Amino acid sequence: MKTITKYLASIILIVSIAMANAQETTSTNNNSEKIEILKALKEKIRTEEREFLKEEVEAINTRFETNEIKEAEANRLKKEVAKNRALNIENRLAIVDNKIALLERNSDVSMVSNDEDDVFTFRIGRRENDGDGFIYFGAKRYDKPRKYDRRTTSDMVLAFGLNNAIVEGESFDESPYKIGGSRFFEIGWAWKTRVFENSNFLRLKYGYSFQINGLKPKDNMYFVQDGNETMLEEFPSELKKAKLSISNLVFPVHFEFGPSKRIDRDTYFRYSTSNQFKIGIGGYTGFNIGTRQKLKYSMDGEKVKDKIKRSFNATGLVYGLSGYIAFDDTALYVKYDLSAIFEDQAIKQNNISVGVRFDMD
Numbered sequence: 169m170k171t172i173t174k175y176l177a178s179i180i181l182i183v184s185i186a187m188a189n190a191q192e193t194t195s196t197n198n199n200s201e202k203i204e205i206l207k208a209l210k211e212k213i214r215t216e217e218r219e220f221l222k223e224e225v226e227a228i229n230t231r232f233e234t235n236e237i238k239e240a241e242a243n244r245l246k247k248e249v250a251k252n253r254a255l256n257i258e259n260r261l262a263i264v265d266n267k268i269a270l271l272e273r274n275s276d277v278s279m280v281s282n283d284e285d286d287v288f289t290f291r292i293g294r295r296e297n298d299g300d301g302f303i304y305f306g307a308k309r310y311d312k313p314r315k316y317d318r319r320t321t322s323d324m325v326l327a328f329g330l331n332n333a334i335v336e337g338e339s340f341d342e343s344p345y346k347i348g349g350s351r352f353f354e355i356g357w358a359w360k361t362r363v364f365e366n367s368n369f370l371r372l373k374y375g376y377s378f379q380i381n382g383l384k385p386k387d388n389m390y391f392v393q394d395g396n397e398t399m400l401e402e403f404p405s406e407l408k409k410a411k412l413s414i415s416n417l418v419f420p421v422h423f424e425f426g427p428s429k430r431i432d433r434d435t436y437f438r439y440s441t442s443n444q445f446k447i448g449i450g451g452y453t454g455f456n457i458g459t460r461q462k463l464k465y466s467m468d469g470e471k472v473k474d475k476i477k478r479s480f481n482a483t484g485l486v487y488g489l490s491g492y493i494a495f496d497d498t499a500l501y502v503k504y505d506l507s508a509i510f511e512d513q514a515i516k517q518n519n520i521s522v523g524v525r526f527d528m529d
Contacts, residue, residue, distance in 0.1 A: 199271045206268050213260045221253040227316035227435040236432070245434050314436040319362040322375075327354040327501050329523015331381050333509060336516040344400055349384035349411075352521040360424065368439035371424040373448060379416045381519050383509075384409075391461050391480055398481045398510045409464035414509070414519075416486050418454030425449075426494075446494040452503070453487040481510045492525050501525035 225246055232242040331352040332345050356377025363370040385391070389400040390410040403410065426446035428439045459482040463474040490503035505519040 203268055203271050206264050206271075210261055210264055213264070214257055217253045217257045217260075221249060224249040224253075224435045230316055249435065314433075316436045318438065320359055322357065322359045324528045325354070325356045325358050325375065325377060325525065326528065327523055327525035328352065329501065329521060331383065331519065331521045333383065333517045334504075334520055344385055344387075344389065346384040346386055350382055352379065352381045352523065354379045354525075356420075358420070358527065362439065368428040368430070368441075369425065373422040373424050373450070374420065376417065376419050377452070379418055379454075381414045381416070381521065383412045383414075385412075390463060393478055393480050396481060396512055398513065403463070403465065405465050405467060407463065407465050409462065411462045412480065413460050413462070414456065414482050415458040415460075416454050417457050418452040418486060420450060420452040420490060422448040422450030422490070422492075441496075443496050446492075446499070448490075448492045448494070448499070450491065451487065451489045453485075456482050456484050456486060481512070483507045483509065483511050488519075494525070494527070497527055499525040499527070 228237075228242050228245045228249070231237045232239060237245075329352060330347065331350045332340075332343055332347060334340060335343060354377050356375055358373050358375030358377075360371050360373045362368050363372055385400055388403050388407050388410075390403045390407065391412050392399055392401045424446055425448075426441060427444050428441045429444070431438050431440055459478065459480045461474075461476045461478070461480065463472075463476070465472055486505060486507045488503055488505040488507065490501070492499035492501045494500075501521075501523050503521045507518075509517045509519050
């Protein structure tokens, strides 16, 4: 599912940019100005490649200083990256020289790109199996060398499953809400930071999520708000559907435990948790951003759909505990609201959710 989502998002992005670029054209009739721009570009290319080389050499020196590689290996790698950058300069300058020759030879050429680095490049997937989910679409000049050690990554979070409530003084079997019909949905973004410098066993995962907790009452009941009191009452006719949706914006924080694989490359390294077990323990806090009840029923032979947007005394400040047990990107996910569903009620109800969670890193 993670791969499909990334591909779809990337295709949409490509199509959108292509359509936008199709609307714009730039032209100039002054070839001499273009030639001057291209000549200036040649120095820019040299400077850029030297900066890239400097970053790569610094990464190699870091590996040597931390005793990951011997001096002979460090020298070999430096010579290799220096050779690659020299070839890059040679090839890129040749492209610019060819453009200059084209402009000098054809006075009626109306449009030639000023910078071959403005050509867009696109890659998707994992770079050289380094364990990093990677999508890049943009100008080549921004596609820079990888950072030697990246302690923080980010990913999209998607979760859904069954929802219900634990009612004070009652067993879970006596819940007034349908077990199969009450569901939850969550989507958000999370950052993951390695806690220790030389170990990836413990990670701190934090971010924000949009949650919708749905409750479907049993026995033809629906929610009624009477001042500061929210209660269930029997609907005067037969209900085809009754559902209360409570939407929250929350900020989860989890400590994530689990093994990972270290993958070393010449100029960088990464920790990968692909195909590994993970355990996340933590909680969340946030606030209610909307509450709505949907009712479907028939009246005088006509189908009626009511959407009632009220507070229903839903708790404004929400907080709770959550955790997950995962393999690779897929997890069994549980969350429990320590805050009550409704404020200042005689009988306290707390929301509980169980489902699946996908962390698409």
